[in-house]
Amino acid sequence: MKRSRLVLALAAAALSAATTLGATAAQAAPPSPDDIDRPIVITDPVPPGFTSWEELYGAQQRINTVADQIEAIAAAPEGAGFGAIVTEPAADRIRLYWKGAQPASLRALLARDTGVSVDLEPAAYTQIEMQAGIERIMAEQPETLSATANQITGAAPMPDAGGLTVFVSRDAASGRELPGVRAAGMPVSVQGTTAPQVAASRLNDFKPYWGGGLWSVFGNAPSCSTGFAVTVGGATKMLSAGHCAQSNGQFAVDGGGQVSDIMGPITKSSDPALDSLLINTSSSGRVFFGDEKTSNTARVVGRHFNHVGDYVCTSGAFSGLRCLIYVEATNVTQTFYVKGKKVGTFNRLVFAVHVDAESAGGNGDSGGPVFEPDFTAGGVWAIGTFTGMDSIENPAPCTGVPASESRGCSWQIWFTSVSQSLNFFGGEIVTG
Template identity: 30%
Template sequence: MGEKVDGFAGMVAAPENHEVRLYWHGALPATVQASVEAARKSAPVRVVSAAYSRNQLTSEVEKWMASGQVTSAGPDPDGSGVVLSVTGDSTASELHRPAGTSAAFRIGSHEPIEAKYSRNDDTTPYYGGGRFINLSQGSIACSTGFAIEDASGSRGFLTAAHCGKPNPPDVILDGGGKWWDSDVMGHFDTEIAYRDIAIIHTNVDAHVFTGPPGSSTSMRVVSMTKTWPGNWVCTSGATSGEHCAIKAIDDARSTWVDGVEVKHLIVAQSPTNSCVVSAGDSGGPVYSYTSGGPGGGQALSAQGTISTGSPDVIPCGNNVWGGYQVMFPRITDALSAFGAYLLVDNPPQV
């Protein structure tokens, strides 16, 4: 079921309640009802009436983003209105409703959104979650994402578009950062700025670094999952390392990253306000744990690449500070936009 279908308002996966909630504005079409009945054979699905459709709220989000009053905006997953982020101590009553909007709105955060520039010296084939340095942009540091193969058959890794520029292509070094041939990963040659996604073509492998910063442990990527509010995810950036128990709360947020409006982002945060992302983690992988590893053990299911997050005011350990909230584009959206395929490593089961 497409998210742009008239009437669709949102969907929330709620494993703690053992159900999936589909929010719908207006009468449920017969084709959608049939899909719901089919889905109920494998999981409980509850259909809930919504005040607005996703299409209606997306139109209002664009007007809020253009108003200059907010740092991010997105539809509430239940279709009740629009959720906004602002700087300072502004209250909802102090905001001026943009012309052409009528939906209810609320402030979800009073914090600015920051790009996450700046594990540490990977070698080919490269894993996700490693550090890379953009020599052409003053040696800013970001993180490698999932291994992919693009529409032309060339391989590389996903990362964040704000980590470089493709025209002319920036030179990308591995975390060692020395101007030697062995340290040159590749070039920053393909991007889609409004989704904050890019590809750096190089030799890659379907593994992701796990554990703390500087760790050499990794796990196989065996699948991908389309993220919905209610899902739980992990992040693994080169600066702050791996963080789990992060809950997705929004699935269509727009925000500004380095002066570019980035759309269709998932918002996820720590329920305990713990560190989930830090400067230098941009482009790193977002995933969940699944089965499918060697001998039936654990492996990873790709969900997205880190775009941005809340300010670095929370201790992450190892003298690193980070934020409790992360925003990321879905892996499914990124692959579709590039016409690419996720590389997976499915070992034989014994």
């Protein structure tokens, strides 16, 4: 098929709404060569401390180059004392929280002139200790979300490695009295009224597929977004959200929705707590950006870890490009619900918020790319795939495909770490 573009007049979400795929569609004009490789333009206001988005992301790339090296040390046997990282792009600074003696590899890195200041501060707890606390708190999750009783819905390490932040479905005051919170075994900060819903058009893409396009399980209407092209075992595949499919062996179909538009079979993560899957199809290292009707793409230049303090963008098939999104927590474990029924408890998540409380994403964006623009390299760094949002307690007006009874959006989102997904599948990001 030719690379035509279908704009879907629906807002389906995997596991959250039932609509008819392609019930209403309009064909867009084929893209010109200039459309395919335009620079990303961010129209959101620039955060304080910077005069342009180019300046902000230039600083963030310098910082994350060093932060990723620290993450690699933390993942090695000598990195057991690692607590947390907080990035401060406006100050060209990293705050590194470490418990106990630092290994020689870390001392050597900190002694080098990287151009980035690293403030080493003592951590009350290691990442390993905090993760054990999260697992204790999240060990027993009810199958339904109570309409009246307060419940724990998620937990994350505090940014300064001083304990845990626990998310509850109702008010924080009564949440502090919940048995799981009281038995945490370390300091806990409670954040109330958090009951996230799994989120689930851009265009009718074709092989090799790009990230940020529309896809669904063949024969099922609810739609999701493609994430990033990856290679596993020498073959290209497309990364997306695990909750978008029920089982291995199902077939993914692109926005055309017909048998001729089948992308390939699906392989879900064998770990139900990792919200990732692979579509076994030809893919390329590019992602769509712009609104839901766009033909513009940017090349993928690599992948980064996630750090508290980073600014990121989402680019799902339904919402289009959304930026000014700030990372508040990493290594999050969160339970998600649809109409009050538990869908799953996922870990290796990142929690982020739109600074101006505008939409950061919504239904139809699940599995879509989350990235950091790199204006110097002329592309984007892959950092995550969209998992869900809190459109009930913290809604925001949808962008892109209009809101409907089956579509909601939020300024609070969760996404799955690309690095964690690649580690699990043994894959590498495909660059453009």
